[in-house]
Amino acid sequence: MHVIGAGGHAKVVIDIIKSHNNKIEGVWAENCITPTFLDYPLNNYSEFKQLNTHRFIIAIGNNQVRKRIANELMTSSAEIVHPSCSLSASVVMGAGCVCMANTTINADVVIGDHVIINSNASVDHDCKIANFVHISPQVGLAGNVTIGEGTHVGIGATVIPGVKIGKWATIGAGAVVIRDVPDYAVVVGNPGKIIKYNKIED
Incomplete structure (x- = not known):
C-alpha cells in the first residue's frame, strides 16, 4: 500500500x-x-x-x-478500515475511505469517495455522506443525516435525526445540530448557530 x-x-x-x-x-x-x-x-x-x-x-x-x-x-484507490470498526454488511463505501479505530457505521449508510470517519465516531442507519467529508473523533450522527461534499464535522459534534448539512460546511467542535445547514455555513454552539460562511472554490 x-x-x-x-x-x-x-x-x-x-x-x-x-x-x-x-x-x-x-x-x-x-x-x-x-x-x-x-x-x-x-x-x-x-x-x-x-x-x-x-x-x-x-x-x-x-x-x-x-x-x-x-x-x-483520476483513478480509484483502496479503502482502509481499522479492525475495531463496527461496520454493517449493508454499508456502501466509496474508494479511498478511511474508517479509524472504534468507529460504528450502521445499516444502509452510504459513504462517498475519500471520506474520513475518525476515531470513536458513530454513524447511524441510513445516513448519506458525500465525497471528501471528514467526520472527526467522537462525532455522533443520528439516523437519516445527509452531509454534502467536503464538509468537516468537528470533534464531539452531535447531529439529530434527519438533518441535512450542505457542501463544504464546517460544524464546530461540540456543536449540536438540530436544523438543516446550508452550503458553506460555519456552525458552532448548542444549539448550533451559523456564525459565518466558508469561502471555498469547489
Missing part, C-alpha cells in the same frame, strides 16, 4: 495499514522536508503518478487538498 501524505493523519493511517499486516510500499509527500517519515523513505509526490497503481490511500486530513489530489490522480 502506498501512502500519500506525511503528517499526523498519515501516522494514524499507517498504523491501520500495519494492523492488517499489509506492507507500506511507499510514502509520498508534496513537500519532502526530511528524507524519511516514520522510518520509511519519503518520496516526492510529483513522481507518484508514474506508478499507475490503485493500491494507495490519500492520508491527508484537509478535505480540499484530498479532493485536489484525487482529481489529479
